Amino acid sequence: MGHIFKLGLKHWRSDFSSAEMRLLLIATLVAAMSMTMITTFTDRLTRTMEYRASELIAGDLILQSQNSINPEWIKEAKQRGLNHVPAIVFSTMAYANDALELSRVRAVGEGYPLKGENQVTDQPYGKSQVIHGAPAPGNVWVDQRVIQALNVSVGDTIELGDSEFLVEYILVQDADRSGNFYSPFGAIMMNMEDLEATGVLGPGSRVTQKQYFTAPSNKEEQSLSGSQKGSAHPTTDDKNSDLQAVINFADWLKPQLTEHERLSGAIDSDTSMGTAVQRAQQYLSLASLVAVLLAGVAIAMASQRFSERHYETAALLRCLGAEQKDISRIFILKLLLTGLVASALGCAIGFLAHYGLFQLMQGLLPTDIMPAQWGPVIISLLSSLVVLLAFAFAPIQQLKSVSPVRVLRRELNPKPVRLNVFYLLAIFAIGGLAYVLTSNFKLTLIFVVGLSALSLLYGGLAAGFLVMIHRVSNHLPRRIQTGFNQLYRHRYYAISQLGAFAFIFTAITLIIVVRTDLFSRWQASIPADTPNHFAINVLPDTKDEFEHFLEQKGVNASAFYPIVRGRLVEINGQEVKQAVSKEDDVRAVQRELSLTWSDQPGADSEIIEGDWWPTTIKPNSIKASPSIITPEVNRVSIESELAQKLNIQVGDELTFTIVGQQLNATVHNIRKVKWDNFKPNFYMVFEPGVLNDFHHTYINSFYLKNQNTELLLDINRNFKAVTIIPTEKVIKQVREILEQTTVAVEYILMLVLLAGVVLLFATLLSTLSLRRHEAAIYRTLGASGSYIRNLIVYEYLWLGLLAGALAMMSTELLSWALYSNVFQVDWKAHPVLWALTPLFAMAVIVVSGWLASRPVMTASPNRLLREVG
Amino acid sequence: MAVIKAENLSKQVSLGDQTLSILSALNLEVNARETIAIIGRSGSGKSTLLSLLAGLDSASSGKISLNGNELTELNEDGRAAVRNQHVGFIFQSFQLLPHLTALDNVMLPLELAGDKQAQRKAEAWLDKVGLGSRMHHQPNQLSGGEQQRVAIARAFVTEPEILFADEPTGNLDPTTGQTIVDLLFELNAEHGTTLVLVTHDHQLAHLCQRYVTLENGALFEGRKEDPLENAEHEPTKTQQTPPFARNC
Incomplete structure (x- = not known):
């Protein structure tokens, strides 16, 4: 065993620079490189988002409530030695220089923040400095958005309610940024002592009460660790033991929480990412999956070549007395060592390259990106090794069965082993890796099963194409016909190469098509006249007046929707908390919902199960008021995704609590809602009359062409209760995020393209010796260099055309499957793809083929003959 | 004593x-230290016979004994072990x-056997084969003659009892x-190896103690003292009756 290992090692060293080894090396290296680059990049970006959402919460644990927090709980925390500090968060208008800005105000208690730090600056976009503690009474820190909107600078004053405050600093970053990754509102921090004097909070005001808790030693640590990234993730034993006190407190507290309270923090992180980021992540997952699959194909091609080139070696070793298992061991060792070197090198290059990616995207991404970790690198290293072994196993098995008689008769090829079984194993391995990369079972399943099924079909389709064209080839122009005949003569290789190329082009075009569709269709879903203001808290008695006011001002407003705040508590008599598994983070059941009623489904809604209730109230049903007769049966319409998550079917009985009262309703239908249309959308829509007994306000949305401050100030003066939420910034921000993520995915797309082209080049190289042999004979028989050049170019043109046609068909099939099952996007055929894919494939294959075959075209016949022996 | 014995092969x-x-009911015995040439036209089955005698391939029927090992009873790995211990090879290419x-x-063969003195x-x-100064050169840096010397050294290095040579001069000019x-026969004599030489070169065959001719799948005895031209006589029934072998 030991001597076989030594022998394998020696062979590997001496064989290292051979062409077939180089091919395998390049294929594995590119695979490892693209996997490392994508996984490291995605991992850092994802962790940055999670870090911002869960780490920067100014404490180890946050208790938040829409009511006041039970003082007993604070007492208990104190007894357990935990530090705590309160904060109240609410939205209000800040006023200065005749300008208004809706701001998110955080009134903080003494000692805030318990963890992390606030960052401030003196002048707009100035250098930020770390500052501990909170604003002194009478002072506020406001962010850049407020500064701009109110046209103030440090040292000026602003008004919040009845009080005036001195702007002490520009707030660059609040220690607590939970759920605020892409906050559209201005931020203001003030001292809690000043809160009462402002008079902005009255009974029933919508505020969030917060209590931050930290472990006993955290407070002292804060000043030491404040400047270190990741300081809120205690990693040492001390920190862990301190954190245990927090965990124990959380365990004690959790069972006592009512539906109004929520516990979150570093222990129980809750990340809130926008749709854009989620889509970008989904897309990046798809891209990494494509990288793995491209790697698989290339490695399969390269290892087949590797195996074929070692038939002689295996035969000689057998002749000299090596047993079959020795052959397996020697070649598996060679493969492993090659894999290790290539993967390690690829991972190192990929790791360095991901820095380049961040560098390229500087300014588009957050500046404080989480540091890189070893995890993705190790996963990529192992993945590329697994891919290599999985795909190379079958060809290596073939080497074992090479007959020693081959030393006398070269034409003796080994019997084909049962490749199907091994390739099935390889597909399972790839599938497993893909799942690790994407954490999306459906995506993995469609991609792996779909592509495997298609690649099986490729063989048959490619053979069919060749036979069909062969029949009519006599009618083709001479050069084109010669090129085809050349391909037809190589049909054994051509079919496998066609399959591989079709696979690569399918992967590339699929990535391009999905990118274009996802992002362009989403961009189109935010038209220019998207409502950019919401009016909330419109009281029933001022609703008509407000509506009239908007009409007078020529504002194009949406319908008014009544809102009753309530919480879903039971499904068919079972508590919602029990119905939702711990793994499912269903935000809608953790907070109060805005409930509404309507006699019409929204224009953008689609009933997918059940039917809408008959319209009973006419005309102008939207003006429904509690005077409507309460129906005999309470009926409710539920949004489809929530219904799916909670496993709610039509006919189920739901129980809500609204201001302490219980209300039962039967699910009458399930609706699909377009959440990103910037119009009021609801999880629950009741039949008119069901919510008669409850106090309600109204909401509507409208579009203002320019920032009409005068009109907004007018609304503020005439309808004091009404709060206007400008969503212009949200829309702009969504558009910006969209642009940013598009840039990000384009870089990744370039990488996948690059990987695909490199692997394609490697695949072309695999038939180079055959071409060299042929060229040698042609040249010897008097063929000119240009004749051989034409022969090769036309053959590659045919190869490109057929591979492109196969890829085009598979892309359409796969995109249809992905859109309907994973991305939930409407699928449409892509006529442009039908023309462009074959053209693109032809161009790429001819150019790469030309480069790969150049030595064959220019070398002298004598040299070629000597080379082929 | 026969080191190679083929019956009804x-x-x-x-x-x-x-x-x-390719071969039909063929019998052959080769004694220890004997040198024997198998001659025949291209395609007569010489290489097939060599591959069967050396245990590289398995026969459709019949028995082969190599140094006391019944090759036909061994599987491929068993035959590989016999080759490694008892056999050396020299090939045309x-x-x-x-x-x-x-x-x-x-x-290589020593390493396969786990020899620490390899x-x-x-x-x-x-x-010994005159390549002491070229031992770190790769085959493509050596001439044809030098490459065959390396192959001879590889064949003898395990000190095999039997040496199979398949057209050893087929790819070389007459002088080389x-x-x-000369080198092959000198080393063979020096080490007392049994040599089975496959060739279509009658002069080379003449150097062996005896030769046999393979034609139409059958083997005909030819003696050293016989003029080689007479080797192409009519097949007789004697081919069915072993042994042809004799000590020289």
Whole structure:
């Protein structure tokens, strides 16, 4: 065993620079490189988002409530030695220089923040400095958005309610940024002592009460660790033991929480990412999956070549007395060592390259990106090794069965082993890796099963194409016909190469098509006249007046929707908390919902199960008021995704609590809602009359062409209760995020393209010796260099055309499957793809083929003959 | 004493729906230290016979004994072990591994057997064949004659009892071929190896103690003292009755 290992090692060293080894090396290296680059990049970006959402919460644990927090709980925390500090968060208008800005105000208690730090600056976009503690009474820190909107600078004053405050600093970053990754509102921090004097909070005001808790030693640590990234993730034993006190407190507290309270923090992180980021992540997952699959194909091609080139070696070793298992061991060792070197090198290059990616995207991404970790690198290293072994196993098995008689008769090829079984194993391995990369079972399943099924079909389709064209080839122009005949003569290789190329082009075009569709269709879903203001808290008695006011001002407003705040508590008599598994983070059941009623489904809604209730109230049903007769049966319409998550079917009985009262309703239908249309959308829509007994306000949305401050100030003066939420910034921000993520995915797309082209080049190289042999004979028989050049170019043109046609068909099939099952996007055929894919494939294959075959075209016949022996 | 004994040896191969008989009910005995040439035209089945006698391939029927080992009763791995212990090979196309140096090529069979003295022995043999100064060269840096010397060194390095040579001078010019033949026979005499030489070169066959001719799948005895031209006589029934072998 030991001597076989030594022998394998020696062979590997001496064989290292051979062409077939180089091919395998390049294929594995590119695979490892693209996997490392994508996984490291995605991992850092994802962790940055999670870090911002869960780490920067100014404490180890946050208790938040829409009511006041039970003082007993604070007492208990104190007894357990935990530090705590309160904060109240609410939205209000800040006023200065005749300008208004809706701001998110955080009134903080003494000692805030318990963890992390606030960052401030003196002048707009100035250098930020770390500052501990909170604003002194009478002072506020406001962010850049407020500064701009109110046209103030440090040292000026602003008004919040009845009080005036001195702007002490520009707030660059609040220690607590939970759920605020892409906050559209201005931020203001003030001292809690000043809160009462402002008079902005009255009974029933919508505020969030917060209590931050930290472990006993955290407070002292804060000043030491404040400047270190990741300081809120205690990693040492001390920190862990301190954190245990927090965990124990959380365990004690959790069972006592009512539906109004929520516990979150570093222990129980809750990340809130926008749709854009989620889509970008989904897309990046798809891209990494494509990288793995491209790697698989290339490695399969390269290892087949590797195996074929070692038939002689295996035969000689057998002749000299090596047993079959020795052959397996020697070649598996060679493969492993090659894999290790290539993967390690690829991972190192990929790791360095991901820095380049961040560098390229500087300014588009957050500046404080989480540091890189070893995890993705190790996963990529192992993945590329697994891919290599999985795909190379079958060809290596073939080497074992090479007959020693081959030393006398070269034409003796080994019997084909049962490749199907091994390739099935390889597909399972790839599938497993893909799942690790994407954490999306459906995506993995469609991609792996779909592509495997298609690649099986490729063989048959490619053979069919060749036979069909062969029949009519006599009618083709001479050069084109010669090129085809050349391909037809190589049909054994051509079919496998066609399959591989079709696979690569399918992967590339699929990535391009999905990118274009996802992002362009989403961009189109935010038209220019998207409502950019919401009016909330419109009281029933001022609703008509407000509506009239908007009409007078020529504002194009949406319908008014009544809102009753309530919480879903039971499904068919079972508590919602029990119905939702711990793994499912269903935000809608953790907070109060805005409930509404309507006699019409929204224009953008689609009933997918059940039917809408008959319209009973006419005309102008939207003006429904509690005077409507309460129906005999309470009926409710539920949004489809929530219904799916909670496993709610039509006919189920739901129980809500609204201001302490219980209300039962039967699910009458399930609706699909377009959440990103910037119009009021609801999880629950009741039949008119069901919510008669409850106090309600109204909401509507409208579009203002320019920032009409005068009109907004007018609304503020005439309808004091009404709060206007400008969503212009949200829309702009969504558009910006969209642009940013598009840039990000384009870089990744370039990488996948690059990987695909490199692997394609490697695949072309695999038939180079055959071409060299042929060229040698042609040249010897008097063929000119240009004749051989034409022969090769036309053959590659045919190869490109057929591979492109196969890829085009598979892309359409796969995109249809992905859109309907994973991305939930409407699928449409892509006529442009039908023309462009074959053209693109032809161009790429001819150019790469030309480069790969150049030595064959220019070398002298004598040299070629000597080379082929 | 016979170190190689073939009884009723047959080999058929199927080509589509047809069966082609290459060797039929053939008998042969080769004694220890004997040198024997198997001659015949191209395609007469010489290489097939050699591959069966050396245990590289399995017969369709019949028995082969190699140094007391019944090859037909062994599986491929068993035959590999016999080859490693008792057999050396020299081929027309040298069969050196292109990525290994001359020294590594010679060490190969010793390394497969786990011999710890592999390098020392290989160096000694390369010296013996006159390539002491070229041992770190790769095959493509050596001439045809030099490559065949490396192959001879590799064949002898395990000190085999039996040496099979398949057209050892087939790829060499006459002068180089003569030098190689001289070396091969000199080393063979020195080490008392049994030599089975497959060739279509009658002069080369003449150097062996005896020769047999393979024609139409049957083996005909030819003696050293017989004029080689007479070798192409009519097949007789004697081919069925072993032994042809005799001590020289």
